[in-house]
Amino acid sequence: MRNSLIATLLLLLAAAHAGAPAAGTLIKAARLIDPRTGNALAPAAVLVEDGRIKQVGAPAQVQANAPAMVQVIDLGVATLLPGLIDAHTHLLLDVIVPQEAQVKRTFNGEFEPGLLLAVAGMSPSTRVLLGAQLAREVLESGFTTTRNVGHSGIDGDVALRDAINAGRVPGPRVLASGRKLIASGEYFQSLNPAVADSIVEEEFLLIDGAESARRAVRSNLFYNVDLIKVALGDDLTPAEMSAVIEEAHRQRLKVAVHAVSQPSIQMAIDGGADSIEHGNDVTDEQLRTMRDKGIFLDLTPTFYDGFWMKVHATTVVSADFRAGLLARDARGRQQAVALVHRVLKSGVRFAAGSDMCWSYPGRTRGEASATMFAALRAAGMPPLDILRAVTSNAAEMLGWQDRVGTVETGKLADLIAVTGDPLADISELERVRFVMKGGQIVRDDLITH
Numbered sequence: 001m002r003n004s005l006i007a008t009l010l011l012l013l014a015a016a017h018a019g020a021p022a023a024g025t026l027i028k029a030a031r032l033i034d035p036r037t038g039n040a041l042a043p044a045a046v047l048v049e050d051g052r053i054k055q056v057g058a059p060a061q062v063q064a065n066a067p068a069m070v071q072v073i074d075l076g077v078a079t080l081l082p083g084l085i086d087a088h089t090h091l092l093l094d095v096i097v098p099q100e101a102q103v104k105r106t107f108n109g110e111f112e113p114g115l116l117l118a119v120a121g122m123s124p125s126t127r128v129l130l131g132a133q134l135a136r137e138v139l140e141s142g143f144t145t146t147r148n149v150g151h152s153g154i155d156g157d158v159a160l161r162d163a164i165n166a167g168r169v170p171g172p173r174v175l176a177s178g179r180k181l182i183a184s185g186e187y188f189q190s191l192n193p194a195v196a197d198s199i200v201e202e203e204f205l206l207i208d209g210a211e212s213a214r215r216a217v218r219s220n221l222f223y224n225v226d227l228i229k230v231a232l233g234d235d236l237t238p239a240e241m242s243a244v245i246e247e248a249h250r251q252r253l254k255v256a257v258h259a260v261s262q263p264s265i266q267m268a269i270d271g272g273a274d275s276i277e278h279g280n281d282v283t284d285e286q287l288r289t290m291r292d293k294g295i296f297l298d299l300t301p302t303f304y305d306g307f308w309m310k311v312h313a314t315t316v317v318s319a320d321f322r323a324g325l326l327a328r329d330a331r332g333r334q335q336a337v338a339l340v341h342r343v344l345k346s347g348v349r350f351a352a353g354s355d356m357c358w359s360y361p362g363r364t365r366g367e368a369s370a371t372m373f374a375a376l377r378a379a380g381m382p383p384l385d386i387l388r389a390v391t392s393n394a395a396e397m398l399g400w401q402d403r404v405g406t407v408e409t410g411k412l413a414d415l416i417a418v419t420g421d422p423l424a425d426i427s428e429l430e431r432v433r434f435v436m437k438g439g440q441i442v443r444d445d446l447i448t449h
Contacts, residue, residue: 023067024049025439028059029417032080032407035391038384038423044080048413051439056407075417075434075446081387082407083144083172083414083437084429085394086369088256088277088300088353091138091160091174092131092152093118096359097311100321107189110311114358115151115187119202120195124153131160134365135171140443141366142432144414145173145395145404147227149256149277150180151357153202155223170442173414175398177229177256178220179205181213181244183236207236210243217247229277231258232268241271254399256298262286269295275397277353280339287346296397297348299389300355304336304375305329313361336379344385351397352376352389370430383426390429413439417446 025048032044045062047055047070055062063072095114103109118127131152138146148157157176164171182204191199200206205216217228228248232241241257248255249272257268258277265286268276275296276282282290282297290297308325317325343350352372360368376386395405403412417434435443 023069024054025071025073025413026063026066027073027075027080027415027436029075029080030077031421032056033387033423034406035082035384035387036406040079046080046407046413046415048436048439051413053407053409053411053413055409073441078417078419078434078446079421079428080407080415080417081422082391082405083416083435084142084390084432085145085147085351085398085404086138086143086172086354086356086390087147087298087351087394087397088355089138089146089148089369090151090355090357091134091146091148091365092127092156093357094130094134094359094365095357097315099315100317103321108187112188115203116199118151119153120199124156127153128156128159128163131156132163132169132171135160135164135169135174137364137366138369139170139172139366139437140435141364141370142416142429142435143172143366143369144416144435144437145175145398145400147175147177147256147353147398149177149227149229149258149353150231151203152176152178154179158223158225161226172437173404175226175400177227178223178225179203180258181205181207181216181220181228181230183207183233183240186231186233186235207240207244210237210239213240213243214247217244217251217253221251221253225253227254227256229256229258230268230273232264234261234263236264236267238267238270241267245271245273269293275351278355280335282339282342284342284346287342287348291346291348294349296393297343297350298397299340299343299350299352299376301336301352301372301375301379302355302358303332305333305371305378307332307375310371311358311360333378336375340376340379340381344381349393349396350389351394352386353394367430370432373426373429377426383423386426387422387429413437419446 027046031040031042045059161174161176163169207213245255254274256275257273259265259268260278260280275298277298279297306329308328354369354372356369392405395401415436416432418428420428422428433445
């Protein structure tokens with residue numbers, strides 16, 4: 001009788017133990033790379049509790065400090081890395097490149113028709129649902145944090161961010177900028193005047209003087225944005241630029257400035273921008289000034305390595321049009337090599353974002369965004385610098401260095417794993433096999449527990 005009672009109690013205890021939730025997650029891998037130094041901890045283990053990193057170290061040491069009920073995930077020969085950060089995204093835009101005839105007859109022919117379709121051809125609800133699909137695809141490719149910098153309607157990226165944060169849809173962490181601030185005539189031209197104003201206002205906030213610049217910042221603030229994005233050509237005045245940045249900084253918001261030409265880059269520098277997006281024509285002197293002022297350059301390598309031929313891969317084009325695409329791609333490669341060389345030499349702080357807003361034949365949005373790694377490598381950037389640009393450097397540019405960008409105690413448990421060594425072959429980042437965001441497994445191709 002006594003033995004039977006003991007056996008019953010043991011069975012009940014075992015059943016209770018089996019049904020109890022894990023007190024944390026212990027992840028083991030062959031190595032863990034620190035992007036700041038390039039050093040690898042091998043073998044490595046990471047203890048995760050309540051969505052954050054509790055401890056990092058050798059497996060035996062970490063396991064000794066783990067709770068008894070910890071879930072163990074063994075990733076075998078994989079390399080662990082911090083979750084990737086895409087610092088320049090457009091998650092609510094998916095431009096399908098039109099046929100050659102349409103490209104030739106429209107202002108900004110490859111881009112404007114797709115943008116118009118998103119703004120005028122979709123309801124805001126439809127557009128946000130498209131963004132939810134693209135956000136999931138981005139997360140599955142290892143991008144656990146994104147900074148969305150416009151082309152999202154009035155508050156689409158804010159709504160998407162909030163839905164992700166609430167757990168209603170899967171996706172990366174999103175910093176939302178709301179509508180872009182622009183001068184009249186950018187992006188859209190020659191629209192039907194009967195509907196032009198309402199179309200433009202759906203996507204942009206127009207600046208016409210310093211006071212309107214301040215009002216534009218406040219308009220975005222009403223929707224609880226995380227940053228301000230300005231598209232700066234040579235048409236805004238220094239006073240308008242300064243007003244945007246002063247008002248944003250007064251509201252404790254960073255300002256990302258789209259600036260390509262030397263005059264617009266200089267205006268952004270003089271105004272005190274936090275980051276300059278693209279910066280294609282930046283001079284050596286401007287790079288030095290940015291370095292000294294702590295202004296980030298956010299490289300956008302979308303067009304660095306044969307982009308135009310790739311997005312036109314499924315369209316029928318004439319011989320002349322094809323020659324033009326090849327010439328554009330050749331110029332892009334040449335300019336990218338020169339830019340990357342000067343950026344690395346200057347010592348300026350830099351990050352990288354995909355600038356992906358295109359429907360890329362044969363790829364998900366995440367896979368399309370990941371093409372930026374090979375593009376940066378083709379332009380001459382070493383793998384470690386590429387990794388930093390989408391982890392630790394990007395986290396600092398976003399002001400989130402205390403949350404993401406490295407695998408350290410106290411930070412959010414955003415982790416990815418690849419099978420090879422990305423410091424030997426950066427294309428490994430195009431083949432992410434394991435994704436964890438906030439301690440929750442998103443993708444688990446490698447798990448061998």
